[in-house]
Amino acid sequence: MRKKIVAGNWKMNTTLAEGQALASEIIHMVEDETDRSVQVVLIPPFTHLYPINKLIGSLRKKHIYLGAQDCSAHEKGAYTGEVSAAMLQSVGVDYVIVGHSERREYHAENHALLAQKARRVLEHGMQLIFCCGEPLSVREAGNYLEYVEAQLRESLFELEADLWEHIVIAYEPVWAIGTGKTATPEQAQEVHAYIRSLIAERYDKALAHEVSILYGGSCKPENAAELFAQADIDGGLIGGASLKSRSFVDIIKACQ
Template sequence: MARKFFIGGNFKMNPATAAARDAIVDTLNKAQLDGSAEVVIAPPALYLLPLQQTLRKEIALAAQNCHTNDSGAFTGEISPAQLADARIPYVILGHSERRTLFAETSDLVAQKTQAALAKGLKIIFCIGETLEEREANKTLEVCRAQLDAAINLLSPADWANIVIAYEPVWAIGTGKVATPQQAQEVHAALRAYLGEAIDANVASSTRIIYGGSVTGASCGELSSQPDIDGFLVGGASLKPEFVTIANVKGA
């Protein structure tokens, strides 16, 4: 089954000013995108609605997080109902920074995923191991456990609206990138696990993308691997080279 390449740009808590934001958007709006990939950017929540008005329509928007509840006394949170009402199509859930800095458990990430799907949102579902876990040969054990929490809550049909982002924590923001062979090995194992834990259709159709210091220089060889269906890009999404990454399959 053909899987459309997926390029996500996670701005995190960047940029610091509206002027810098507008410069990034101007670059994206003027860029020649070859259409070989679905392109989604995730700016800070404050910028989502303004960017709906100024960002070219070929690029979709994602929130960086959401709550499990649709409303309530949850100061500082954003709900899946609010995102759906605002017509924001995607939300990133389970990013390693949410798991480590904000103590989000796999069970909580799964509950958020279920709540977001119920409102019609699509999910960029992040998983990945730390350097300590990789060195202990626990990469697949950790990734499977992070997936299992969602698998136990969701139906097979739900996975049509989920993109899995494998992001080894040791490669995020460090400049270290998993080799194409390392990334492919994990992606292939994750796809096989989806077949075992859910079914063969989910395994063949679900996009599994790679994240972890992806750049214009590293994306080419990574994109040639059969089970790498795109990228979740961090720092490079704030730079013009994001266009190079977005066009990598058409190069």
């Protein structure tokens, strides 16, 4: 069975003290209130990774994991401000996001660069969360499936089949992030099913069936259960709602 995953992307929010408090609240609530059938990934800013890994402690590798929001395409060297995959692995990171819509938009990250980043993450033994999704103009034009297909083909489909056991896809309709809009469960399911069909076409059906595909478009406690009930939605990449422990844990419980 493919993994159920709820990952909280804190983006550029929380001081270290705030982040440690939030992580501690989430960890204790997950332990007290959930059946631990869902993998929970905390994805704080880079500055918080090492101390939050210490908070996760022995729960790491069981059902609570540590994630990073990005990594460099370079292995090491004179790249001021960059953080390498090796550095992330050395502080206990389990999952790394690559290709988030904000990185694509604000930092002009293209398919080729994201392919390099994905390769670095996998080479260092971490799990890859690869984001894909369309902006409003593409959704309204009706060619959103082709748009998502290009993102996957250009960045991931040169990878060897055996690496896919370490890859999670996150579909994030850009028009539904921070706008108050949410894709309907049917709209989300359509794209998730299409993504799975593309993986099956490129590799095989058995491999595609095992890949977890997360929804990443303004998922909240109010709509989480309906979204997660769809056949090809295996959890969520949560933004704003992951900054409130109660909301985040309620989403995790909905995924159970």
